[in-house]
Amino acid sequence: MKLAAALWDMDGTLVDTEPYWIDTEFALAEQYDAAWSREDALSLVGNDLLESGRYIKQRMRLELSPDEIVEALLDGVVARVEESVPWRPGARELLADLHDHRIRCGLVTMSYQRFVAPILAELPPETFSVVVTGDQVEQGKPHPEPYLTAAAALGVRPQECLAIEDSNTGAKSAEAAGCTVLVVENHVPVLAGPRRIFRPTLAGLTKADLPALLP
Structure with a gap:
């Protein structure tokens, strides 16, 4: 796929x-x-x-x-x-590589717009084609609405999307929407799931590595 x-x-x-x-x-x-x-x-x-x-x-x-x-x-x-914006290892590099290869990205966060704005200001303007925040949806994670909203806004099927998450709550939301989930644990452990792939870090990952993660 x-x-x-x-x-x-x-x-x-x-x-x-x-x-x-x-x-x-x-x-x-x-x-x-x-x-x-x-x-x-x-x-x-x-x-x-x-x-x-x-x-x-x-x-x-x-x-x-x-x-x-x-x-x-x-x-x-x-x-x-x-x-200060504390970037996760490899995150900006992977975003830049995806942009260079014309793979669109969406941001799907339960944070509100006023918290998201100063973070987006530190990235190139076209980094995210779609931004879905917690104050824009009726039901937040773990409900699938945030990821379904992002996929619909991009005009793609959730099954063709790779969600990148660090929590059980977020992984549940993305899975329920139909996405494959790349899990990079951070502060909390994440349970295994049928559509969850685990990696220790985003550092070193490129666009070329991601299609192989999809079913």
Whole structure:
């Protein structure tokens, strides 16, 4: 099967921003003298932001709404990413190689547009043909809607797309949409699955390596 497009997760896959989110969650807990743990933080990796907001509200026993919690988190992580974008090894190089070979890429992230914008600003303007963010979909990962939306916007079948992910939540979303998933684990372990291929890193991968990963 030909490779029609590559669909990229962002947090933990394209950029290693999960520590920014975790630090901001702990800062929120400290601000409100609330309980929070690293296990709590890691359980949110890959999640829809509003779902994370609901979990934080319940776990920290906050009077803030889930939306207010999400906005507070975004204030913290946007400030961090505007200072420094922590790219994952091999990510920019693979993006550039795919662009050179006219393989279109889509960004499929549960982060909101205002967090995505400063990261995209560090890449060439035509890097992503489509950007799907968490504030643009009705149902976030692990629901297939984000990946189905990206494939439809590109005018390709999900089965012809390779999704690149680092979490179980994201891998479930891409698999349910029909994509093959290239999993590069980062902060959390990812379960094996029938459409999941595991690699330790994106470093050294080129466009020539990717078609062989498709069924």
